[in-house]
Structures are given as C-alpha cells and as structure tokens.
Amino acid sequence: MADGCLWCVTPAAGGPEPTARERLAVLHARFDGALRRFFARRGAPPDQVEDLTHEVYVRLACRPRPAVVRNAQAFVFATATNLLHDRHRRRKVRGCELSIEADALPPVDESPGPEDVVGLRQQLDAALAVLRALKPATRQAFLQHRLGGLSHAEIARRLGVSVSMIEKHISSASAALRPLRAAP
Secondary structure (H helix, E strand, O other): OOOOOOOOOOOOOOOOOOOHHHHHHHHHHHHHHHHHHHHHHOOOOHHHHHHHHHHHHHHHHHOOOOOOOOOHHHHHHHHHHHHHHHHHHHHHHHOOOOOOOHHHOOOOOOOOOHHHHHHHHHHHHHHHHHHHHOOHHHHHHHHHHHOOOOOHHHHHHHHOOOHHHHHHHHHHHHHHHHHHHHOO
16 A cells, blocks of 8 residues: 555556455455454454454445545544444444343343332222122122133022123123223
C-alpha cells in the first residue's frame, strides 16, 4: 500500500490498475488476524467473529474511494467499531440486546408483589361474599362442579334433583360471579 491509502495497491510498472478483488485481498492479508482479535476482545461470540470480519470487508468494498486515507489501519478499525455500534443499536431497537442462554440468566421471581397480593385477596373476599349470598343448593352445586370436578349428573344424583336443576344452579352462580371477572 502506498502512502497508507487503503485502496492503493501499487501496480506493476506500467501495469493495469488493481481490481477491487486484488485490493480486498491486500486488506485481508494485512488486517484479517487483527480484526478477528479485535472482535474477540470486544466480546463477540466465536461463531460471529468471522461474520463480523467479513462484514468489515463488505463495507470497505462498498465505500466509494475516499480522496485521502492517511492511516489505513485506523480507517479499517473505525469501520469495525462502527459495525459493532450499528449491530448494538439494531439489537436494542429490536429488543434483543444480547442472546444469552436461559441457564445464564438469574431466576425470575414470579411471585406476586404486595400490591398483587392485596388485589387478589380483595377479589377472593368479593367472590366469597357472592358465594355466601347464594342459596345453599346453588352454592353447593356450583362448588361441587367447579372445585370438586363433578359432572352435572353426579351432582344431581347426590342432591336428589334433576340435571336441569343443577344446570340452572350453576348458571345462576356463574352469573352472580361474572361482574367480578370484569373488575380490574
């Protein structure tokens, strides 16, 4: 490279201008190992180091020739740094800052917070108040079905009434509890 010019490969005396492929081959020979170490030191996963290095060459190849590049090394590594910044911004915007193995994450505390406990307790108290206000036969049929998992026919047999009556009891209890589901 002459005078540090990134795209300058000295042609043979009177020879043709080097092709883009030849210029990239010179870049590759000069910076490939250093770029790989650069990305590895900055925490790039080993399986992405080659892709990142290749992307630097693609960006350099796609750039128009600058008028003057005084320090080819600084220009290559500034391109690599910009590539890392661009990838970081893209991942941040997409909401996937880093790909981390699930085992490496701290356990998530899924227990309800104090506000949730109070809210749930209030909902439970309201449901119990509604259930207490039901007729005993309606409450018993509803609880045996929902909590006991019994079929309508089995509850009807136990209570000595028709299946149709059990369906009405359960429907009545469900209607009484429905407003609680709509509440926040």
